Amino acid sequence: MLVIAYNQAQQIGDAVRSALAQTYQPLEIIVSDDASSDTTFAAIEAALAGYDGPHRVITRRNTVNQGISAHLSQLAQMARGELLFVAAGDDMSAPERCERVVACWLAHGRRPDLIATDLADMDEAGQLHERVSPTELDGYRGFDDWLAGRPWLIGAAHTWSRRLIERFGPMLPGAAAEDQIMVLRAILSGGAISLREPLVRYRRGGLSRKRRYRNVDELVARMRQSNRYGLAELAQLQRDADIAGIGERMRAAMAPKLAREQFIHAMFEADGTRERIGLLMRSAGVKPGLRMRMFLYASCPVVYAPGIWIKKVVRGNRR
Structure with missing residues (x-):
């Protein structure tokens, strides 16, 4: 699990605890702060204090902000697992997220290079609301399908195969998000599929919200x-x-x-x-x-x- 955080001191503790609660083993969890200007890293340390569970946990922080695409690429190159779970610092993963996605991947013969789950809309108080279902990816068989209709995606519910990093390399710095990039990579490789289970609690008002300009x-x-x-x-x-x-x-x-x-x-x-x-x-x-x-x-x-x-x-x- 690649848990990325940036200026999310109030939410990162929940994200970290949800990673620690994963039922799947063996699991490596990398929690990384992208040079936050607030107390995010201290909140990460507090959430991990005293943890003695089964998962291998690595904490780190960047000295200079890299942005989402470069940050995730850096962690993907550090990680040792065959599957890489994206986990945003203001969201929460259901305890069975990793277990259910791994089971889905194995059931498909380890072929898919990206698995996208549904999400549960979560307000800032942590209350769950309606289900969020991004575009069904199973029908995308190649570049022509992608061109015909680029999918609506939420990268915080994505899991990648390590093959995407090995074949295409790290992402270039500067992109606002990785979701479209990694889905296209998967479509051009082993394929992308959807798992219709709400395994990520997607927080309203997070970094991905639409911001209004004031002047x-x-x-x-x-x-x-x-x-x-x-x-x-x-x-x-x-x-x-x-x-x-x-x-x-x-x-x-x-x-x-x-x-x-x-x-x-x-x-x-x-x-x-x-x-x-x-x-x-x-x-x-x-x-x-x-x-x-x-x-x-x-x-x-x-x-x-x-x-x-x-x-x-x-x-x-x-x-």
């Missing part, structure tokens, strides 16, 4: 961050496709999205209004509406301030 500067900062994430994911998908021998097909399929992300990056990095106007006029491969919006965000973001203020007022009235 124009915050909106632009998040937009630029999303652009960096998008470019990093595209680079990773292309590299993995090259390894799998379908590089040209991926390049053709992702060309429109890559053009958009590169345009957005260039617009925000441009040196002055004249350069931005040039980008606006010559980027014919990008839809005109997007070009104009990005030009305004980069050149005169204040025009969006009234809309943000109205949204804040509406939200306040609803509350």
Whole structure:
């Protein structure tokens, strides 16, 4: 189990205790703090204090924040098991999670390279609500299926085969999440399947929640961050496709999205209004509406301030 944490001092104890409660043996648990600025690592140590159970436990922390993709890749290379369970620091795994997933993997002849379970929606108080069922993965037989409809996923309920790391190597740093990357790797290898049991308690309000921006500067900062994430994911998908021998097909399929992300990056990095106007006029491969919006965000973001203020007022009235 790869238990990753970042600034989750209030929740990480529950995540660690749920890992220690796993019924499957033998189990190695790696609990890793990605250079949190709060007391997350102290909370990890407190949750593990006095543990003398059957599992092998390793604790560690990064000196510099690496982000999810690089952090998980680092732990995957450290781990010794055939199956690698992703466990987010604000979620909880049901005690039988590892046992049920291993049984499923063995029943399929150790063939699948990724197993995704369902989840149980959990509020911040720990109360369980409705079941969360991501896209069924069993029908994805190859690249064509993935292109036809990229699945909706929650990586915190994924288990990988070590083969994915051995074949494709560690993930490139910079991606916001690993779920789409690892599922594509699995589809291109031994396959990805779904286990329809809610074995992960998925906490509302965690790091993966959708955050509202409070002003124009915050909106632009998040937009630029999303652009960096998008470019990093595209680079990773292309590299993995090259390894799998379908590089040209991926390049053709992702060309429109890559053009958009590169345009957005260039617009925000441009040196002055004249350069931005040039980008606006010559980027014919990008839809005109997007070009104009990005030009305004980069050149005169204040025009969006009234809309943000109205949204804040509406939200306040609803509350």
